Amino acid sequence: MDLKQLEHFMAVAEERHFTRAARRLNLVQSGLSASIRSLEEDLGGPLFNRSTRRVALTPAGEVLFAEARRVLAAARDARHAVTQVHGLARGRLSIGAIHGLAPFVDLPASLGQFRAAFAGLDIELTLDGSRALIDEVREGRLDLAFTQPPDTSLDGIGSHMFACEGMVVVCATDHRFAGASELELADLADETFADLRPEWSVRRLVDRSFAAAGLQRRTSFEVNDMPMLIELAAHGLAITIVPESVAAARKNDPRGAAVATASLREAEEPCWELAAVFKGSAGEPLIPVARAFLDLLKLPVIAT
Template identity: 55%
Template sequence: MDLRQLEHFVTVAEEQHFTRAARRLNIVQSGLSTSIRTLEEELGADLFLRSTRRVDLTAAGRVLFLEAQRVLSAARKAKEAVFAIQGLQRGRLTIGMAQTLSPFVDLPALLSRFHADYPGVEIRLCQGASPALCTKVRDGRLDVAFVPMFGGSLDGVSSELYVCEALVVACAPAHPLAGKDDLTLASLAESTFVDFQPEWGTRPLVDHAFAEAKVERHVAFEVNDMRSLLDLVSFGLGIALLPERMVSAQESLSNAPGGLALARLAPPEICWEMAVIYAGRNEPVSAAASAFLALLPPAQE
């Protein structure tokens, strides 16, 4: 058993499909199948239940999956420690990001600067929801991630608050709420809302705020991306509660000729927070992640 076999095994387990796993690993499928079969023969146990559509882990496979993740994470950390001594001439930086990051952090520009400073470090980036990103950081599959904060600290990872911004009401310029101040959530109860899918983006924060206020709201449109959300708002089909910079950053991309207007809530504000998370107790365990975070501008409040 070697690290490459374990990497092959973990990738197949994550993809639940040999073809997708082979594509991700950039190897031929026959080579991947041989690697898994050799590992099963060495261990004397079937690791996967195979079907024509997908593969699932056996009981033995589930046990190996947890241990293999730990071994691969430890091996990667050992490599990173050596690469750190070599001045980050080699290595890998893996970053996770939520969909709502762009108005607050110019990640492409930061990654470009990092690549210019450390051209030998491979950069990998993935986008996802906060719980999935947190799990990947905790398991060592991501060095650092930018995630929305809601409901307290994230278990098993260290976090640093990076953005705190009050929510505002986004609406069409002709909407009766446009330009108003000191709105209560109760005053929005009769409005039609456009929002993200449940558990996505700012949706959990807004749902919680209305539940705490004991106010029911009507969400007629549920989408997965900011541009669609604000297009619907700008055409007057509903209103949305969002951080102001999210609205400003996307307004120029709207397809509606009228643009967008804002209204503001009465205190206390509903604050949307974003944090940087990593696995180390006081700092990221990856030297590459520490170098990347050093490029970040100061936290925004």
């Protein structure tokens, strides 16, 4: 049993889904399954109940889940401690991020903790679209960017995937799709859509899903703000497709108009990926200050 096997186990345990975990790890599903089987053989029994669509932990898996989280956190803490010994007394941390990161990373709070740990560092933050952020990392203007991973591999650019979640349809509470499940993209093709602008990676992901299904759709509302996107759907002007966590946060917010959601068939459900992107290779940032910040975050970060 090694740290990578534990990381694989944690990804499946957190996603409750082998396909999503494999996407998050940037592994083929057969490779992930083989890694889990090897771990189960090493530990002498099954860790997952695979009889359901979304896998569940066995009692042994529940025990390992708590211990694996502790071990992986200790490994990050150890590297962080060594970084502090070597010293980051002076310098700069330049970070970029997309909008909509809050359900996964509380960036202001994390930057505050980092400043407390490394008071001599200057911190810079830029919010932008995913393409611009990746370009800035490649050109050395950003040390680290939290964004969708590049569509294709780029020389000298590495990433840590830390989220891969499904997307849901958001609509008004009286819409015919409200509360529906197992919708097909073809069911949505005649609807009016509200979308982010084309430079947003979320928009490109949805566009690619419809194109892959051979479908066209009508977008009548284009905005650069995800809360506005959901508000348009809440008032019955259109439907939209957003990550599950974004929709859940909006449904739990009493300040806005009520919204409803509907789920898509698993085979057609887009997977919204988030990654920390940096200069480096083999999943390891070249710049010590970027490594230190990732260690402090203690995200479910998996090297791609």
